[in-house]
Amino acid sequence: xxxxxxxxxxxxxxxxxxxxxxxxxxxxxxxxxxxxxxxxxxxxxxxxxxxxxxxxxxxxxxxxxxxxxxxxxxxxxxxxxxxxxxxxxxxxxxxxxxxxxxxxxxxxxxx
Amino acid sequence: xxxxxxxxxxxxxxxxxxxxxxxxxxxxxxxxxxxxxxxxxxxxxxxxxxxxxxxxxxxxxxxxxxxxxxxxxxxxxxxxxxxxxxxxxxxxxxxxxxxxxxxxxxxxxxx
Numbered sequence: 001x002x003x004x005x006x007x008x009x010x011x012x013x014x015x016x017x018x019x020x021x022x023x024x025x026x027x028x029x030x031x032x033x034x035x036x037x038x039x040x041x042x043x044x045x046x047x048x049x050x051x052x053x054x055x056x057x058x059x060x061x062x063x064x065x066x067x068x069x070x071x072x073x074x075x076x077x078x079x080x081x082x083x084x085x086x087x088x089x090x091x092x093x094x095x096x097x098x099x100x101x102x103x104x105x106x107x108x109x110x111x
Numbered sequence: 112x113x114x115x116x117x118x119x120x121x122x123x124x125x126x127x128x129x130x131x132x133x134x135x136x137x138x139x140x141x142x143x144x145x146x147x148x149x150x151x152x153x154x155x156x157x158x159x160x161x162x163x164x165x166x167x168x169x170x171x172x173x174x175x176x177x178x179x180x181x182x183x184x185x186x187x188x189x190x191x192x193x194x195x196x197x198x199x200x201x202x203x204x205x206x207x208x209x210x211x212x213x214x215x216x217x218x219x220x221x222x
Contacts (some may be wrong), residue, residue, distance in 0.1 A: 004153075031208060042199055042212035043154065056208060090153050097207035098142055102153040 004103035006091050012109045015081060021106045023074040023091030031097060032074040034066060035090040037105070043090055049074060050096060081110045115202055117213035124221050129187040131216045133200035138181060140202040144210065145174065145185045148197045157185070157198075187218075195220045 004025045013019050023032065031050045035043035048056035049068040063085075065077040074091055086109045092100040115135045123129045135143065141162050146154040160167045160174045160183070167174045173186040183200055197217050201210040 006153075033208070040215075042215055045209060048208045050208065056206065092154075094208075098203075099144065099156055099159055100210065101156060102146075104153045107151075 004091055004093055004101055006089075006103040006106050008106060009104070010107045010109075012111065013078065013081065014111050015083075017081075018077070018079045020078065021076040021089055021091075021108075023076075023103055024072055025093040025101075025103075026072055027093065027101070028071075029093035029095055029101070030071060031094045032068060033092040033094070033100060034064075034074070034076050035092065035102075036085075037088040037090055047076075078108075081108075083110050086110045115200060115211050115213040117198075117200060117216045119214065120217050120219070122219045122221060123190050125190060125192055127190055129185075129190045129194070129218055129220075131185045131187075131198050131200075131218065133183040133185075133213050135181050135183065135200070135202045135211075135213075137202055137204070137211070138178065141207070142203055143174075143176065143183050144201040145172075146199045146201065146212075148199065148215070150196075154199065190218075190220050192220045192222060194218060 007022045034046040037043040046060045047066045052068045063080050067075040088105045090105045091103040094100045117133050142159050144159040145157045148154050171188045175184045197215040199212045199215045201212045204211045
């Protein structure tokens with residue numbers, strides 16, 4: 001298995017909802033990442049987990065809460081989001097560091 | 112500071128070669144990367160080059176690195192309509208887990 005999978009593909013939520021994004025990889029990679037990408041912009045790093053521990057948090061608001069239950073799974077819990085949080089959320093993994101392999105993304109719309 | 116710059120748009124005819132250029136600022140980057148993003152999709156790692164190399168070829172792709180000028184280019188030979196996408200170059204940031212992306216070059220291949 002040489003890919004990163006993300007669910008759901010699309011998500012529409014209200015500002016009072018709680019939802020979660022999921023990411024999975026079975027390449028034995030030990031680092032996993034969450035990125036946010038707005039239209040016509042490059043991805044922006046949000047969080048990095050290395051060996052299942054949070055190693056980088058790029059000053060992301062607390063309404064985004066990452067979780068790494070095991071070395072293959074990465075979740076992003078969402079609560080009380082704002083319309084400006086609407087974006088494509090990308091998950092990536094890497095061996096530990098260096099080349100990152102991206103999933104297809106979750107298109108999030110906050111109403 | 113770290114900054115990666117790319118031209119925004121390139122249009123070529125099918126069958127021609129495409130050259131996408133990138134300049135970066137951090138001379139300590141160990142690896143430099145090229146990613147491709149098709150509409151509505153995640154990022155696909157196309158190729159990367161180690162900083163002590165000046166050229167890398169992989170089928171239709173040729174990467175050239177000029178460390179003195181901090182200039183990276185991606186040449187696509189025999190460009191096809193399926194190559195139409197946004198191409199991002201990226202350098203390593205202050206951590207091997209961080210990628211600094213350029214703004215992306217939109218490649219349009221005309222039939």
